[in-house]
Amino acid sequence: MKTRQCFNCGAHEGMRHFEGRGETISVKGMERRVDDLSGWECQQCHEVEWDPDTDSAERYGQASDELVIAARQMIGTEMKRIRRKLHLTQKEAVQLLSGGGHNAFSRYERGEVLPPKALMLLMRLLDRYPHLLADAKVLGEGADLRGGFNPIEHKEHEVLGTS
Ligand SMILES: [Zn+2]
Numbered sequence: 001m002k003t004r005q006c007f008n009c010g011a012h013e014g015m016r017h018f019e020g021r022g023e024t025i026s027v028k029g030m031e032r033r034v035d036d037l038s039g040w041e042c043q044q045c046h047e048v049e050w051d052p053d054t055d056s057a058e059r060y061g062q063a064s065d066e067l068v069i070a071a072r073q074m075i076g077t078e079m080k081r082i083r084r085k086l087h088l089t090q091k092e093a094v095q096l097l098s099g100g101g102h103n104a105f106s107r108y109e110r111g112e113v114l115p116p117k118a119l120m121l122l123m124r125l126l127d128r129y130p131h132l133l134a135d136a137k138v139l140g141e142g143a144d145l146r147g148g149f150n151p152i153e154h155k156e157h158e159v160l161g162t163s
Pocket residue numbers: 006007008009010011014042043044045046047
């Protein structure tokens with residue numbers, strides 16, 4: 001069996017060579033299987049290094065990237081479904097629920113950006129208890145003070161009270 005030192009934990013002969021391995025990567029309940037991987041794995045710290053002269057790293061990385069994109073799109077589809085169920089436009093959803101830029105919701109729904117966990121949780125709560133939307137509208141009043149201050153400019157002599 002081919003062994004060598006692990007450069008991660010330093011275990012002497014910790015790294016053992018493997019080939020023909022299949023691995024299943026999972027993200028948020030979705031899975032991708034990648035077969036015929038070869039590389040080294042440390043028996044002590046489980047550090048894995050793909051064989052540089054194979055396409056293992058590339059195929060494993062590609063499967064991981066696909067999963068992340070698929071997960072964002074799945075979340076985006078869910079966001080859109082709930083927003084429509086609540087009869088909100090994307091703009092209303094931003095004003096009422098998320099704050100942020102005016103196109104924040106469209107970016108979430110297209111799967112470009114993963115929404116913050118708090119927003120996702122809020123959407124799922126409103127999905128389960130849609131009647132709470134009325135409360136959200138009331139409670140949301142003044143909850144976001146970012147950009148809410150409008151300074152009123154006074155003329156100099158007005159402030160000083162001179163005539
Ligand atoms: Zn190690």
